[in-house]
Amino acid sequence: MTEDARDEVDLLVAAWRAERPDLDVEPLQVLSRVSRLAKHLDRARRAAFAEHDLEPWEFDVLTALRRAGKPYELSPGALLRATLVTSGTMTNRIDRLAQAGLVRRRPDPEDRRGVLVSLTETGLARVDAAFDDLLRRERELLSGLGPADQRTLASLLRTLLTPFDSPL
DSSP states (O other), rough: OOEEEEOOHHHHHHHHHHHTTOOOOOOHHHHHHHHHHHHHHHHHHHHHHHTOOOOHHHHHHHHHHHHHHHTTTEEEEHHHHHHHHHHHHHHHHHHHHHHHTEEEEEEEETTTEHHHHEHHHHHHHOOOOOOOHHHHHHHHTTTSSSSHHHHHHHHHHHHHHHSSSSSO
16 A cells, blocks of 8 residues: 555544644544444455355354354353353344254253253354355455554554453
8 A cells, every 4th residue: 555545534534633633633543444444344244144144143153153163062151151142132042043953952961951052064064154255255355464464453453452352
């Protein structure tokens, strides 16, 4: 990118500087770009999920199961923690995914009162295909940066986000 390249944020910042020279609008240089990028990312994600007949919430649950590794199953409580939704919401989501044939419930052999939720073969194939498509679209979003710049940006964003994320 050349030094004289301008984007919408440059225009926004220039307008605020002209209208409110008394304010330091420098944070807009970063955070307005992050906000705009988040909107583009949301569109890319929704398109990837829709291409595979998934809603974002379905993708969240299916990927939580997929990341768990074989046999791709978790308790509803573990799914709650992975997706940050309420118990009632998770029950509804599991019901809908089971009706769609993407997950199944089975009794937990270690807890007679508990159940485990696992990916079906259809669910596994669908989430893998959607994830492949998502990564392709995300690579396109980052294509203006080389690998070293992507690593630098990831590191800088991690520094910004760490105080807001819960401890791991």
